[in-house]
Amino acid sequence: MRIVLLGAPGAGKGTQAKKLIEKYGIPQISTGDILRKAVADGTPLGKEAKSYMDKGELVPDSVVIGLVKERLSQDDCKKGFILDGFPRNTSQAETLDQVLAEMNMPLQLALSVDVDFDILMKRLTGRRTCKQCNQMYNIYFSPPKKEGVCDKCGGELYQRDDDKEETIKKRLEVYEAQTAPLIDYYEKKGILRRVNGEGDIEEIFANICKIIDELK
Ligand code: AP5
Ligand code: MG
Ligand code: ZN
Numbered sequence: 001m002r003i004v005l006l007g008a009p010g011a012g013k014g015t016q017a018k019k020l021i022e023k024y025g026i027p028q029i030s031t032g033d034i035l036r037k038a039v040a041d042g043t044p045l046g047k048e049a050k051s052y053m054d055k056g057e058l059v060p061d062s063v064v065i066g067l068v069k070e071r072l073s074q075d076d077c078k079k080g081f082i083l084d085g086f087p088r089n090t091s092q093a094e095t096l097d098q099v100l101a102e103m104n105m106p107l108q109l110a111l112s113v114d115v116d117f118d119i120l121m122k123r124l125t126g127r128r129t130c131k132q133c134n135q136m137y138n139i140y141f142s143p144p145k146k147e148g149v150c151d152k153c154g155g156e157l158y159q160r161d162d163d164k165e166e167t168i169k170k171r172l173e174v175y176e177a178q179t180a181p182l183i184d185y186y187e188k189k190g191i192l193r194r195v196n197g198e199g200d201i202e203e204i205f206a207n208i209c210k211i212i213d214e215l216k
Pocket of ligand 3: 131135153
């Protein structure tokens with residue numbers, strides 16, 4: 001299955017992608033995770049990306065598209081992939097279509113995870129992420145068993161630099177202006193499906209699996 005996950009910051013793309021990896025055995029390609037790793041490693045790419053990410057703006061297309069192309073060419077993507085956080089604007093979506101056409105592996109599903117804007121702020125300010133395995137928690141909705149420690153691997157939990165109220169506001173604006181139009185883009189291509197992203201994580205996951213299994 002070749003899937004794009006769409007949804008606002010905090011919609012639960014990463015949370016659901018992690019569960020999809022386990023169930024379907026296909027990799028998650030999260031441009032946000034790739035960029036945060038480059039920032040943490042202090043690479044030239046990370047240094048360039050950080051200034052945009054801290055402001056809640058998009059990193060330039062040329063940078064992000066290169067990263068995704070490279071990742072898609074790896075062997076494990078032959079059995080499918082879950083793109084999370086990419087594409088983020090029409091130009092990225094068009095380039096992705098071209099790249100995948102050349103590789104003979106067109107997208108099969110664009111899944112929009114829909115969450116009301118009022119809920120997103122609380123989800124993002126409460127988010128904590130594992131330094132080691134990237135598992136997400138939420139101090140309000142789904143706290144770890146032991147404060148500050150990952151249930152899965154014992155790693156240390158941290159708060160993302162861009163999960164500050166001011167930066168979140170900017171990210172939500174950027175989403176509305178640049179990314180939300182992709183819902184229309186994929187609707188026109190006939191591969192859009194929508195899922196309600198509010199409520200129990202397991203229930204949302206079950207609904208997503210139903211959509212995927214119907215397409216298989
Ligand atoms: P990115 O990392 O992609 O961030 P984002 O799109 O803002 O999305 P998030 O990761 O914040 O949200 P999510 O939907 O994954 O939610 P999660 O599952 O964690 O991008 C960050 C930055 O990198 C961008 O601003 C940009 O600068 C740059 N970038 C990345 N990709 C780019 C691209 N293609 N082009 C240009 N620049 C790019 O869940 C959120 C919280 O809610 C968690 O705490 C979770 O536990 C909780 N939660 C999840 N589901 C539920 C539920 N059902 N009920 C209650 N709580 C829940
Ligand atoms: Mg994410
Ligand atoms: Zn962990």
